Amino acid sequence: MSAGIAAVFYDVPFLPDCRAHVSAEPASASEQADQQRRAWMAAAQAGDRQAYERVLADSVALIRGVARRRGVPVDAQDDVVQETLITVHRARHTYDPSRSYDAWLAAIASRRAIDTLRSHGRRSSREVHDDYALDRHPDRDDASVESERAQRAQRLQAAIAELPPRQREAVRQLGLKEQSLAEAAADTGRNAGALKVNLHRALKALRERLHGEP
C-alpha cells in the first residue's frame, strides 16, 4: 500500500511517520520505536504492568509533540499529557496491535489537545485579573479576618456536606485534598471532564448558598 493510500485510512495529521509501517521502505528508527511500543501495548492489554509503564513513559514525548504542533501553550502541555494518558488507560482495549501505536496515540493526544485549548479559552475569559485579585485579598495577619475565616470555613464545610454525592466528591478531591484532575480521575475512576463539570456545579451551588449569588 502506498503512503498516499494509507493516509486515507489513518488519522495521523501530526505524526506522518506513524503510517510508514505499511510501506515497503526500510524501517527507520521511528518505525522501529513504533514496533516496540506496539509490542509493549499488546503486552499491556494482557496485563503486563512493566510493559504498560514503559509504553506510557515512551508516549509522553509523542504527546507533547502533538500538543506543541496543535498550538497548546507550554504551561498547558502537562494537562494534555495527563488527559491523554488517562484516555489511553480507559481506551486501551481499542488498540489493535496490527496497526501503528503512534497513530492511535496521536489521534487521542490531538483530541485532548483540542479539548485543553477550548478549556483554557473558556477559563481565561472567566478569570479575574491578577491586580484586582491582589487588591481584594485580605491581610494574612489580621486577627478579625482570621476569626471570620474560621466561621466561613465552618459554614463552607456544612454547605459541602449538603452537596450531591458526585459534586461533594469533586470538591473533596480537587479542593480539599488538593489533588490534580489527573490524580482525582485516577482515584475516583471518573473522567476528568466529569470531575470538572461536577466541581463547577458544586462551586456554583456553594456560591448560591453562601453568598446568595446565582
Place this chain on the structure above:
Amino acid sequence: MSVEPRPQDLITALGARLTPVRRLPPPWLRALGWLVVVAIIAVLLLRHYGAAAMLQRWAAAPDMAWSTIGAAITAICAAWAACVLAVPGRARAWAWLPVPPALLWIGASGWGCLRSWLAPVTGAVAGPPAVDCLTFIIGLSIPLSALLIWLLRRACPLRPVLTAILAGLASAAASAGLLAIFHPIDAAATDLLSHALAVGIVIAANAVMGGRLLSPR
C-alpha cells in the same frame, strides 16, 4: 488545586490499576453483528408479507429496486464507517463511505418520483398513507440506533457527533430498506418527502442524543 504531578507519578498510578482487557473486535465484525439483527428483522418481515408482491413491484418499477438496494448498501457502509470511526486513529475520510450508495438511494427514489409523475401507471397499488412510512422508519430506527450506539460506546469515539450521524444514517437507511418489503405505494412526491423527513429526523436525533452518549465519559 495543587501543582500537577509529574507524568511519571500518573504512569505509576495507572500501572498499579492495570488489568487485562479483552481487545475490541474489528470494526467489520461489530458492524456485522448489528447487520445480523437487521437481517433477522428482514427475514421476519419477508415471512409475514412474502417476497412475491415486492418482486412484482420491482419488476414493474426497477427504480424502486435500485432505491432499496441503495438503502441497504447505505446501511451497511454507514454502520461499518461508524464502527471504524469509533476507534482512535482512523481517518475522517471513512465518513464518505456511505455517500455513493446514499446517492444511488436518493437518485433512484427521485427518479421513481419523476417517473410516477410523468407515467403514473406502474402496476403498484395504493398503500398506507405517507405518515405510516414516517412512523415505521422513525419507530424502527429508534431500537436500531440504540443498539448501534450501544455497540459504539464500547469503543472510544473521538468524533462522537460524526459517529452518531453515521449511526443515524445506518439506522434510517436500514429502516427504509425494510419498509420496501411491505410498502406497496408508488414513489409519489409525498411519499418521497415523508421518507426524507423521517431520515432527516433520525439523523438529527442521533447527532444530538447519540453525540452526547458517545462523548468521552
